[in-house]
Amino acid sequence: MKQKWGNSGHRAKRSFGQNFLVDESVVRSIVASLSLRPGESIVEIGPGRGALTAELLETGADVTAIEIDRDLHPLLLENFGSRSNFKLIADDILQVDLNELLSNIDASGSVKIIGNLPYNISTPILERVSKARHNFSRAVFMFQREVVERITARPGESERGYFSVVIEAAFESVALFDVPPEAFSPRPKVWSSIVRLTPKPASAADEPRFRRLISMAFAQKRKTLHNNLKSVMPDADSALETVGIDPGRRAETLTLAEWVELYQVVEKKS
Structure with missing residues (x-):
């Protein structure tokens, strides 16, 4: 050089x-x-x-x-x-x-x-x-x-x-x-x-609560959505099922569209 x-x-x-x-x-x-x-x-x-x-x-x-x-x-x-x-x-x-x-x-x-x-x-x-x-x-x-x-x-x-x-x-x-x-x-x-x-x-990326939802769902990657969210969102399974997401899935399997839809349901329930 x-x-x-x-x-x-x-x-x-x-x-x-x-x-x-x-x-x-x-x-x-x-x-x-x-x-x-x-x-x-x-x-x-x-x-x-x-x-x-x-x-x-x-x-x-x-x-x-x-x-x-x-x-x-x-x-x-x-x-x-x-x-x-x-x-x-x-x-x-x-x-x-x-x-x-x-x-x-x-x-x-x-x-x-x-x-x-x-x-x-x-x-x-x-x-x-x-x-x-x-x-x-x-x-x-x-x-x-x-x-x-x-x-x-x-x-x-x-x-x-x-x-x-x-x-x-x-x-x-x-x-x-x-x-x-x-x-x-x-x-x-x-x-x-x-x-x-x-x-x-x-x-949704502009919303702090959207980011928090994602962060909680990925808290422990080997765990299911149900296990990661149940302690911080008592009605997590209900919200997941409302948008057709199996609570037994892991966070890394969700598409962006599913995350946005889940966030919108969670916001309506809050």
Whole structure:
């Protein structure tokens, strides 16, 4: 790698879960999946040494990068600070009001989001992105492969869980391609995957009580819906039978349509 982002002298920090992308072909493929046009706005979560940032800027898009690691700020500003279409926010994405940031960039909701994200913040990031989905048009993220398998798992698949349902309710999700460990520095021990999320209109995913129902039903995956829900919903079996769901089924077998129908019945009974 000849680029400064490939060999910057900055050492990856385990506390931030840093594994920097250094494979140029992977960088190009990720950015291409966003279908960016000149003048479009994109928020990059965790630019790191700037591998994706450099490619994003070449598309002519306006890039707002959010980076928590202050040791990386001088490198990012040295490489991109003179670009009129680059802005650096020195902050933790988990402390940023994502809705406010996105609406301030473009109130039309056409902003796009990209990020190479560490495993240890995948859950809170997805929560925040889900709640802000009315303010952006597309997101492309890189996670550990097992996270993407959970996000995109369909009914009946062993990986299906709480986030599979919540993400399906909020987005059209597509696993695009896998990325091998050697595409990073330092090399992680596992493969990564790229997932594209396209927001759906308003849905049950916006309701905290819907999320709570899903969470309770998946409390212990090996147990049936009856066993997971009976202690918190005394009339759970009645609600399940009203929508034609066998209380003896497990949560991972339900379709999104069944979850929404069950939620609506539970709300009527409450």
